[in-house]
Amino acid sequence: MSTFKCGTVALLGRPNAGKSTLMNYIIGSKIAIVTPKPQTTRHRILGIHTDDDGQIVFVDTPGIHQSSKQMNRNMVRVAFAAAQEADVLAIMQDVSKPLDSGTKALIERFATMDKPRIHVLNKIDCIKRDDLLPRLATLQALDAGALAWVPISARKGIQVDGLVKVMRDALPQGEPIYDPEWFTDQNQRQLAAEYVREQVFLSMNQEIPFQTAVDIELFDAHDEGIDIEAVILVGSERHKPMLIGKGGEGMKRMGMRAREGLEILLGCHVHLKLWVKVQPGWFEDAQQLHELGLGSGE
Ligand SMILES: Nc1nc2c(ncn2[C@@H]2O[C@H](COP(=O)(O)OP(=O)(O)OP(=O)(O)O)[C@@H](O)[C@H]2O)c(=O)[nH]1
Numbered sequence: 650m651s652t653f654k655c656g657t658v659a660l661l662g663r664p665n666a667g668k669s670t671l672m673n674y675i676i677g678s679k680i681a682i683v684t685p686k687p688q689t690t691r692h693r694i695l696g697i698h699t700d701d702d703g704q705i706v707f708v709d710t711p712g713i714h715q716s717s718k719q720m721n722r723n724m725v726r727v728a729f730a731a732a733q734e735a736d737v738l739a740i741m742q743d744v745s746k747p748l749d750s751g752t753k754a755l756i757e758r759f760a761t762m763d764k765p766r767i768h769v770l771n772k773i774d775c776i777k778r779d780d781l782l783p784r785l786a787t788l789q790a791l792d793a794g795a796l797a798w799v800p801i802s803a804r805k806g807i808q809v810d811g812l813v814k815v816m817r818d819a820l821p822q823g824e825p826i827y828d829p830e831w832f833t834d835q836n837q838r839q840l841a842a843e844y845v846r847e848q849v850f851l852s853m854n855q856e857i858p859f860q861t862a863v864d865i866e867l868f869d870a871h872d873e874g875i876d877i878e879a880v881i882l883v884g885s886e887r888h889k890p891m892l893i894g895k896g897g898e899g900m901k902r903m904g905m906r907a908r909e910g911l912e913i914l915l916g917c918h919v920h921l922k923l924w925v926k927v928q929p930g931w932f933e934d935a936q937q938l939h940e941l942g943l944g945s946g947e
C-alpha cells in the first residue's frame with residue numbers, strides 16, 4: 650500500500666507573522682509577496698510542495714485582524730474559509746514580540762476546530778532561547794490538544810525542514826492532487842500584479858499602500874519576452890503625485906524593481922509599463938473588489 654501523503658495546510662495567523670515568507674522558503678521561489686507592512690497578502694495563494702513522500706498544498710492567507718473596511722473584512726473571511734477547508738491548520742505567530750490579546754484570541758478560536766493544529770513560532774532568530782521556554786508554556790495552555798509547537802525562523806530557514814516533516818505526517822494518505830511540476834495556482838498575470846503591489850508597499854508609507862490595488866491591462870507573452878502594462882489604482886487624488894514622485898522617479902524605481910523580480914521569477918525578459926489611476930473609494934466598492942479578485946468569496 651502507498652504511504653504517499655497529500656492534503657492542504659492552511660497558513661493562518663495575524664498580519665506580519667511570516668506566513669508568506671514561510672511558504673516562499675518551502676517552495677523555493679517568491680510566489681507570495683512579502684513586506685514589513687501588515688496586510689500584505691490579500692487573497693488565498695496556493696503553494697505546492699511535492700517530494701517522494703508526499704504533496705503538501707499550502708494555502709497562504711491574509712493576516713487575521715479587525716477592521717471596518719469592506720476589503721479587509723473580505724480578507725479575513727478568506728482566511729477563515731481556508732481554515733475550514735484545510736486538512737491541517739498551521740497557526741503562525743511572531744514570537745519575537747510579546748504575546749498580544751489578538752494572537753491569544755486567535756489560538757483559542759482555532760483550538761475549537763476539530764483538525765490537526767500545528768503552531769508555528771516564527772522569528773526565533775530575534776529571540777533569546779531562554780525567553781522562548783516560558784512563552785511556550787503559556788501558549789501550550791491555550792491549546793492543549795495541539796499536535797505540535799514548532800519554533801522556526803522562516804527568513805533564515807531554521808528548523809523549517811523539521812516543520813515540513815511534521816506537516817506532511819499530519820496529512821492523510823492519498824495520491825497527488827496537482828501535477829508535481831506545479832508550484833502555484835497563480836498565473837503570470839496575477840504574479841505580475843502582485844510584484845508591482847509589493848513595490849508600492851515597500852515604497853509608500855501611511856495609508857497609501859492599503860488604499861492601492863494593481864490591475865494588469867496588458868499581458869503579452871511573445872518570443873522575446875513579456876510586455877506588461879499595469880495600472881496602480883489609488884483611492885485619492887493626493888496619492889497620485891506621491892506615487893509618481895519628482896520627475897516620475899518613484900514610478901521608475903518601482904517599475905524597475907518589479908521588473909527585475911519578475912524576470913528572475915519568470916526566467917525571461919520583461920517590459921513593464923506602469924500607470925496610476927485615481928478611483929475614490931474603490932476598496933469599499935463590492936463590484937470593484939470582485940473585479941480585482943478581492944471579493945469575499947475569492
Ligand atoms: N527576523 C525575521 N523576520 C521575519 C521572519 N519571517 C518573516 N519575517 C519578516 O516579517 C515581515 C512579514 O512577513 P510576511 O511573510 O509578509 O508576513 P505575513 O504573515 O505573510 O503577513 P500578511 O500577509 O500581512 O498577513 C517581513 O518583513 C519578513 O521579512 C523570520 O523568521 N525572522
Ligand SMILES: [Mg+2]
Pocket residue numbers: 668669670681682689690709710711712
Ligand atoms: Mg502574507
